Amino acid sequence: MKKIPQVSIIIVNYNGKHFLKECLSSVFNIDFPKSQYEIIMVDNDSKDDSVDYVLKNFSEVKVVQSISNLGFAEGCNLGVKNALGNFVVFLNTDTKVERNWLKALVKSIKSDKGIGAVNSKLLLYNPFFELLIHSDIFMRSDFSDSVNFQSVGVLVESVIIDDDNLQPLVRYEKGFYENEYGIIPVRWTKGDASILIPVDPRKNTIGMTVTIRSGKSISGLETQIALKLGEKDLIVDKLKSYEVKQYKISLETKELRKYLLYAVQNSGVVVFKNGYGRDRGAVVRGTTQFYEIDNPFFSQKAEIHAFTGASVIIRKEIFEKLGGFDDKYFMYYEDVDLGLRMQRQGYKIVYEPESVVYHIHSGSSKEWSRFFTYHVEKNHLATLVKHFPVNTILTGFTRYIGMLIISSLKMIKWRASEHWELYDQWREKVEIRISVLMWIFQHFIYFAIKRMQINMSQKKSMAEIIKKLY
CATH class of the missing domain: 1.20.1280 (Monooxygenase)
Structure with a gap:
């Protein structure tokens, strides 16, 4: 007689075939007894042969097909109706999980009957490495007629990644002044500066072109520069006054492994008094949002306001008692709503840093579309x-x-x-x-x-x- 699984992992899919191989392969590779979990894929009437692909390549997955696109909220509810486990886990298609992912979630939620839900640590799928720029330092007045004692190094015109998909992720991290706009926007360094370069971990190499210009010196000053990876010099050069150079850099991904930095896309949801929610890990400056690099703060368990539906474990009994996700939401904020309802029933929501997921984020729907x-x-x-x-x-x-x-x-x-x-x-x-x-x-x-x-x-x-x- 087949054992009833302890956990039901529910993945709601809509035209996400291109994510399913990596997502499902990682779930089947977790360190957790296979008899103790089941995988349910709810397909929201996909048109990309997702269902046929899963039936052919992952026959152990229980496929529940909808005749229309129910959205994330109602799709999850449909998955729970077909779930056998005492705990339900919701997982996005655009994810890859670490081996300890489920074990850490189950251990955490079982530790206290007052816990209704446990949120994983979600890291952005593409890590970064830090490209360091070192140069001689001058006073700003060395490059103009005005009196300006601001310390400056060189002007960075651009950093172009060979992979167009990664280009928007480039981050001018520290050691830069504000953009100066002209025919070509440039950024002065403060002498030492760093740029976070995104990496596709599935590729063997990463290539980029860095364009750097020296200031226009009245006295013809030369500028010594170095582009570095940690302590390793990638480029060492000297620029004449007002000289522009392009440096092509190619690095093997395996060479970068010890330098990789992951950004925390979500460690729970912060809810504000005005009703807005934000990923715990997101930082907003003006109109720009980016994510903090993983640090000891995100290694601590914490009670949180709400969870993200991208990777969370919930007691099935509580989920059903609260009526599940509100299907009027379709998608987005359904997790904030359920989190608030859960808290109002006296249950706690916890963040578990040992449960790690790599998340492409907005892979199935583009942010701010x-x-x-x-x-x-x-x-x-x-x-x-x-x-x-x-x-x-x-x-x-x-x-x-x-x-x-x-x-x-x-x-x-x-x-x-x-x-x-x-x-x-x-x-x-x-x-x-x-x-x-x-x-x-x-x-x-x-x-x-x-x-x-x-x-x-x-x-x-x-x-x-x-x-x-x-």
Whole structure:
């Protein structure tokens, strides 16, 4: 007689065939008794032969097919309906897990009956290595007629990675001044600077071209420079006054292994008092978001506000008791909503650093695409209505309507001046925001009823939870 598995791993797939080989291979390679877990793939009516691929290559996987795209939330719920385990694990397709991934999750959730969910440590799939730039240091006034005692080194014009997919991940990490814009945007170094270069761990080599320029010196100064990997010199050269050089560098991936740095894409979800959620690990500066490099802070277990559905273990009994994910969300914020409902029932949510996953992130839906923006914005407002105080709801809706008005005015402005590219950008924002408000008003009664039901059954008030939010 076949044993009933302890854990059901649920993977919701939509046209993710290109991710499935690496994802499923890594799951089948985990250090956990095979009789103690099952893998369920819920296919959301994919058109890329995902189902045939899995049936042919991973016959042990239980495939549940939907006749339409249910979205992540309802897809997960369908997976749970077909799950035999006492614990359910939700895992994204665009991931690769380490061997200890599941063992650490199970150990953590079993350690305390008050824990409802445990979140893995998700690292960005592509690691980085640090390219160091060292040069002589001069005063800024050495390159101009003005008096400026700012210490500068060289001007970095560009770093171009041979792999176009990795180019957006290049990070000017430290030792740089702000961009200087002209015909070619440049960044002055402060003498010693570092750039984080992304690596595809599946490839044998990485190639790049670094373009560096020296300052235009009145006295004809020469600048000694070195590009380094750790203590190893990759390039050593001397630039004449106002000289531009391109340096082509090719490195073997195996040579880089001891230098690789991983960024933490998620170690749980931080929820703010205005209802917004953010990956614990994400850093926002202005309009730019990037992820912190792994450090001792992320090696500590912690109680967190909410979990990510990309890799989490949940007690099946609790999941079913709470009604699972709210399928009105389709995808995004469904994990924040369930996390808040879980906390309001008195359960804890924990981050487990020993459970490690490599995550491509936004592999199945592009971040800040029209689709992404629409669902994130509507689901944020839905979460406000379900959980947050009336004054926070009013503030949130007033702000959103204000954003719509500003977007409309900018759209009109660029239409009048016939600046069609900017007009199209702002028209799309207007269309998305109108669609969001229409959707939320259509479903307002549904969410108001859910709010009342949650309030009536809660064991911990939202006011108590808000005290812990940022």
